[in-house]
Structures are given as structure tokens and as C-alpha cells.
Amino acid sequence: MFRNIYxxxxxxxxxxxxxxxxGLAAMSFSTMVLYPSFSQTGIEDIVNSVPDSLKSLVGDVADFKTVPGYIGQQIFGPNLYIISLIMAILIFLGISASEEADGRMQSLLSFPVSRTRVYFQKWLAAITVVTxxxxxxxxxxxxxxxxxxxxxxxxLVWQSLLAFSLINIAYGVIVYVIAMFTGSRGLTLLLACGYAVASLFITSLAPAVDKLEILDKFSLLHxxxxxQIMSNGLDETNLLVIIGAIVVLTIIGWIGFLRRDVRTN
Incomplete structure (x- = not known):
């Protein structure tokens, strides 16, 4: 149907x-319309009752009192990105290891098309969808x-969206790189999901556990x-770290895909 791989x-x-x-829009909308309820008195007792180790997931009491703080913590915070990371992982997996597992990748490469073109057009398509x-x-x-x-x-909302999109793309690219480097759907899920869960766990607990501070530097969620962007504006350094990770990982996956044999059924 389409000549263009993208x-x-x-x-x-x-x-x-x-x-x-x-799904993501509905979740964001339903969370946002609850703001008047959360901004009223009484929320302080609920938030303050949360253990210190989980405060980073819930946020500060002040976040519930202002619209920007609420958006930054409840929309662009853990509540949403836990779901969106699953989305990114599944989309990048579906365009890579899943296609190799059912033979579509082999069929595609049987045509006169370079692996570089296949790799980057699929990569760009997945990024487009996630964005x-x-x-x-x-x-x-x-x-x-x-x-x-x-x-x-x-x-500030658009700046938050930029960071939100990039962090989801970054975790999706991790999946894509492992998949295109190994060709194994099982290994890809194991490694990518393992890293995502570990990074979420470490970044969430690091503010309360000093021993995790060093490990937290290796978590992209850090x-x-x-x-918080909605309160402080965009941190360009953090943004460059995420972009740098995407670029480096993409190159690694490309080199691996060029050098390995595609699995056959």
C-alpha cells in the first residue's frame, strides 16, 4: 500500500x-477537572500523611494549591508518565522486535532497501506517534x-510538554535500540522494562535515601x-542530557542493526 517505510x-x-x-487525553482531562477539589482545605492532612520516601510521587502540599503546581505534579508528574512510559515502550516494541518475530522485518529487507533507511524511518515513525x-x-x-x-x-505548559515528550521518546528509544540490536522481543522487554522500573523506583526514593543519589544519576527520570517546569521553567541542561541519550542510543542501535543477521521464522 505504501512505498515509503515511514x-x-x-x-x-x-x-x-x-x-x-x-486514553491519555481522557486521563489528563479527568485529572485536571478535579483541581478545584484538591485545592480546597483538607488536602494538607492527606499529603502530609504520606511517608517521606513516597513524597516525590505525591508532591508538595503547595502543588495542589495553584494551577501551575497542580499541572506540573499531577499531569506531568508520575501519575501520568507511569502510564505514558508503558505506551512508549509498547509502540517502539511493536515497530521493531514484534515485526521481526512475525517475519515482517525479514520480508521488508527482502526488497531493495537499505537497513539504514529501514532503521531510521521506523524510528522516526515511532517518535511521531509518541509525540x-x-x-x-x-x-x-x-x-x-x-x-x-x-x-x-x-x-510553561508547552515547555513541560517538550520535556514530557522527550522522556517518553527516550524510554521508547531504549526499547528500540535493544530490539534492533538483538532482535529478541523477550530480551528487549526484560531489559527495557527492568530499566524503566528500576529508574522509577530509584528516582522516587532518592530524595529520601541518600545512598541512592549516585544511582539516580543513571536514571533518565532524574x-x-x-x-518542576511549571514552577521553575525549563532546565536546558537536563533537556540536553535526555536529547544526548536519545542520540547516542540511536547510533548504537543503528550500528548493531547493520551488523547482525535478522531472525527468520
Whole structure:
């Protein structure tokens, strides 16, 4: 149907795009419209009762009192990115190891097309899908603010979206690199999900456990929304770390894909 690998890959991801876009937007909208309830008195006791080791997941009491703080913690915080990281992992897995497992990758490479073209057009298609899905969060925030009659600085929202999109792309690229380097769906899931869970665990506990501070530097989540973008603006250094990781990992995966044999069924 499509001569271009990029558009063919987008077409193969169309249902995932639609499903995750609606799901993530609905979750963001429903969370945002609850802001008036969370901003009222009484939330302090609930937040303060949370153990110190889990405070980074819940956020500070002050985050619930202002629209920017609430968006930064409840929309662009752990509540949403735990779900979105799963989305990114599944999308990048579906465009790589899953296609190799069912023979589609072998069929594609039987045509006169270079591996470099296959690698980067699939990579770009997955990034496009993840970015569009993440962008739906901004639309959900805008609609929810209209409903609850509140407002915020959308420059900070767009900056938060940039970081949110990049962190999801970064974890997706980890999946893609392992998949294209090894060709094994099982090994890819084991390593990528293992790193994602470990990084979430370490970054969440690091503020309360000093011994985890060094390990936390190896977690990409350490460089996301830290400090909170909606309250402090974008940290360019953290952003460059995430972008650098994406670039380096992409090159590693490309080299590995060029040098290995594609699995046959």
C-alpha cells in the first residue's frame, strides 16, 4: 500500500495511536477537572500523611494549591508518565522486535532497501506517534481549564510538554535500540522494562535515601521535570542530557542493526 517505510509504519501504528491518544487525553482531562477539589482545605492532612520516601510521587502540599503546581505534579508528574512510559515502550516494541518475530522485518529487507533507511524511518515513525499522543495532553489541559474556569501560563505548559515528550521518546528509544540490536522481543522487554522500573523506583526514593543519589544519576527520570517546569521553567541542561541519550542510543542501535543477521521464522 505504501512505498515509503515511514508512512507504512505510521499506518501500522494507527490503532495504537488512536487508542493511546484518547486514553491519555481522557486521563489528563479527568485529572485536571478535579483541581478545584484538591485545592480546597483538607488536602494538607492527606499529603502530609504520606511517608517521606513516597513524597516525590505525591508532591508538595503547595502543588495542589495553584494551577501551575497542580499541572506540573499531577499531569506531568508520575501519575501520568507511569502510564505514558508503558505506551512508549509498547509502540517502539511493536515497530521493531514484534515485526521481526512475525517475519515482517525479514520480508521488508527482502526488497531493495537499505537497513539504514529501514532503521531510521521506523524510528522516526515511532517518535511521531509518541509525540502526537503526548501532545493530546495539552489539548486536554486547555479543555479542562475552560470547564473549571481557570487559567495558566501556556508557555510553561508547552515547555513541560517538550520535556514530557522527550522522556517518553527516550524510554521508547531504549526499547528500540535493544530490539534492533538483538532482535529478541523477550530480551528487549526484560531489559527495557527492568530499566524503566528500576529508574522509577530509584528516582522516587532518592530524595529520601541518600545512598541512592549516585544511582539516580543513571536514571533518565532524574533529568525530567526536576525542578518542576511549571514552577521553575525549563532546565536546558537536563533537556540536553535526555536529547544526548536519545542520540547516542540511536547510533548504537543503528550500528548493531547493520551488523547482525535478522531472525527468520
Amino acid at each position: 508512512f507504512k509504519s505510521l499506518y501500522s501504528l494507527r490503532w495504537q495511536l488512536l487508542g493511546w491518544l484518547v 502526537v499522543i503526548c501532545a493530546s495532553v495539552v489539548l486536554a489541559i486547555w479543555l479542562a481549564l475552560l470547564v473549571i474556569d481557570e487559567s495558566t501560563d501556556f508557555t 533529568y525530567y521535570n526536576n525542578p
